[in-house]
Amino acid sequence: MRGPRPTTGTGADGPIRDRLDRLGGLPLRPSTVRSLLRDGPGAAAGLDLLDPGWAVLVSARGPDLAPELLAELPFWSPCDVGAAEARDRLWRFSVATALAARRLAELEGDPDPDASGRSGLLHPIALWALAAVAPNGLSAWLEADDQARRRLESSWFGRDPADFGHSMARRWGCDPDVLDATLFAGRSNPVPPGLVTDPAGLDRLRAARRQAMRTPWALPGPRPEIGLDEVDRRGLLAKVQSLSAGGLTGGGSPADEAELLRDASRLFARNRQFERELGELDRRLSAAIGALDRPPTDPPFQDPGAVLDAMAEFAAGAAHELNNPLAIVAGRAQLLQARLEDPEHRLALQTIIGQARRAHQILRDLIYIARPPSPRRMPCVPDRVLRDAVEDLQDEARSREIQLSSRLSRSSTAVSTDPEALRHLADALLRNALEATDPGGEVVLESIDDPRSIVWEVRDNGIGLDEDRAAHLLDPFYCGRQAGRGLGLGLPRVARFVSAVGGRIRWESADGPGTVVRVELPIGVVDEPATIDLNRPGVRDAS
Numbered sequence: 001m002r003g004p005r006p007t008t009g010t011g012a013d014g015p016i017r018d019r020l021d022r023l024g025g026l027p028l029r030p031s032t033v034r035s036l037l038r039d040g041p042g043a044a045a046g047l048d049l050l051d052p053g054w055a056v057l058v059s060a061r062g063p064d065l066a067p068e069l070l071a072e073l074p075f076w077s078p079c080d081v082g083a084a085e086a087r088d089r090l091w092r093f094s095v096a097t098a099l100a101a102r103r104l105a106e107l108e109g110d111p112d113p114d115a116s117g118r119s120g121l122l123h124p125i126a127l128w129a130l131a132a133v134a135p136n137g138l139s140a141w142l143e144a145d146d147q148a149r150r151r152l153e154s155s156w157f158g159r160d161p162a163d164f165g166h167s168m169a170r171r172w173g174c175d176p177d178v179l180d181a182t183l184f185a186g187r188s189n190p191v192p193p194g195l196v197t198d199p200a201g202l203d204r205l206r207a208a209r210r211q212a213m214r215t216p217w218a219l220p221g222p223r224p225e226i227g228l229d230e231v232d233r234r235g236l237l238a239k240v241q242s243l244s245a246g247g248l249t250g251g252g253s254p255a256d257e258a259e260l261l262r263d264a265s266r267l268f269a270r271n272r273q274f275e276r277e278l279g280e281l282d283r284r285l286s287a288a289i290g291a292l293d294r295p296p297t298d299p300p301f302q303d304p305g306a307v308l309d310a311m312a313e314f315a316a317g318a319a320h321e322l323n324n325p326l327a328i329v330a331g332r333a334q335l336l337q338a339r340l341e342d343p344e345h346r347l348a349l350q351t352i353i354g355q356a357r358r359a360h361q362i363l364r365d366l367i368y369i370a371r372p373p374s375p376r377r378m379p380c381v382p383d384r385v386l387r388d389a390v391e392d393l394q395d396e397a398r399s400r401e402i403q404l405s406s407r408l409s410r411s412s413t414a415v416s417t418d419p420e421a422l423r424h425l426a427d428a429l430l431r432n433a434l435e436a437t438d439p440g441g442e443v444v445l446e447s448i449d450d451p452r453s454i455v456w457e458v459r460d461n462g463i464g465l466d467e468d469r470a471a472h473l474l475d476p477f478y479c480g481r482q483a484g485r486g487l488g489l490g491l492p493r494v495a496r497f498v499s500a501v502g503g504r505i506r507w508e509s510a511d512g513p514g515t516v517v518r519v520e521l522p523i524g525v526v527d528e529p530a531t532i533d534l535n536r537p538g539v540r541d542a543s
Contacts, residue, residue, distance in 0.1 A: 026056050028054060090131055094121045094122075100207075119178050120205060120208050129165070185209075380415065383409055385422050386406060387406065400437070433460040443460045445457070462513065503521035
């Protein structure tokens with residue numbers, strides 16, 4: 001075997017030992033970040049058996065807290081071919097140990113087999129730290145003979161690698177199972193019995209390591225003669241090869257994609273904070289609404305106007321904090337999408353762009369509900385607004401297998417109102433009806449002739465309104481649909497506009513299933529003839 005390379009002890013960032021002492025955790029695999037951003041926390045299952053950086057986070061902080069740290073940790077950096085092969089060998093060996101440990105824990109009826117698998121992945125944690133700060137050093141360690149390896153270990157770790165790894169795992173806050181696992185990885189002397197918290201778990205991990213030592217990715221050291229029959233060995237090899245296709249870095253991450261993932265991770269963390277603040281705001285709004293329902297003799301709990309002011313302050317602050325990163329994420333995603341040809345990557349980027357736009361719209365709706373602008377009255381034809389809204393939503397209706405139709409009056413009279421807000425009103429009423437209606441149902445929008453008001457009725461044969469849903473229909477953040485379908489801001493925005501112009505909105509259960517929503521808006525008649533030319537300047541249709 002060859003001895004150590006002469007240049008592995010120092011580098012651009014100082015001696016290896018100094019870099020190890022400064023290390024605060026392990027890098028993440030780019031594929032881990034992509035999975036979490038694309039599929040959410042539900043994608044975390046099993047990642048701690050494949051990604052050592054994620055496993056450290058889960059061990060130290062738990063899976064619920066770890067996603068918020070995605071933006072703070074680096075990815076595995078590019079390195080030369082020899083160093084990349086060394087990292088992949090360590091990775092596949094560790095994954096084999098993790099899978100074997102998890103399987104043994106399941107056979108023994110352990111209530112948390114994933115913890116055993118995580119310990120198997122991280123047990124050579126000193127080598128993982130070396131791979132993070134000096135991958136060429138790991139390559140030299142693998143190529144060296146026994147004596148040369150001991151000299152390298154003494155130079156880098158100052159002591160037995162197992163003791164160094166145990167100290168590092170303790171500094172990172174890893175759980176007791178991982179601390180136990182680090183005690184025997186590469187140890188040249190017996191494990192001190194007083195340090196082990198779970199001797200049975202450590203014996204299980206030793207057995208799992210023996211199985212991994214009979215794979216092609218075995219680390220230097222004696223190979224056991226027994227411990228795994230040929231069928232089980234081939235099964236373990238096949239599973240590791242299937243899970244580790246593409247290597248530790250998963251084919252790498254281009255510099256601009258890595259920066260995009262970083263921005264998206266920061267947005268993910270801010271979005272979690274955004275959701276927590278929305279929950280608190282929802283609680284305060286519910287308390288204010290409850291106060292309105294109390295008898296007058298009860299002391300007021302909270303002024304609803306103060307709640308809306310607080311909501312406006314929050315929305316303005318959220319817009320300031322989130323709009324810039326949202327624009328950056330969407331812009332970089334669009335640039336990267338234009339350069340990539342892989343359909344899966346392009347679809348993932350389109351999801352990021354769509355969600356960034358959705359978040360921007362949520363902020364706009366929050367500000368509108370809290371502090372609606374004064375209506376900007378100008379001439380427009382309400383039935384033209386309705387017709388265009390119905391046409392624009394036909395594709396969505398067809399995709400839901402719902403029949404969408406309209407019954408418009410024959411009048412083309414121009415009235416004085418806010419055409420943009422009128423279009424938002426039509427869109428919100430129709431979308432709410434579509435989302436409440438099952439496939440095969442029908443939504444009908446009707447315009448009713450009235451010389452003093454704009455009168456619209458939307459009928460659907462959806463789920464209808466029970467007493468509880470009817471009482472909260474216009475509450476911000478109340479959503480009678482299943483979780484994940486929306487924030488419940490569409491109808492509250494409608495109500496704010498209707499209130500601002502002095503109109504009213506009513507709803508009732510239809511004959512049979514479904515709901516009828518009726519909106520009445522006062523109008524100002526434009527000083528124009530009753531029948532007008534729609535192409536004439538000054539007439540708006542909000543299309």
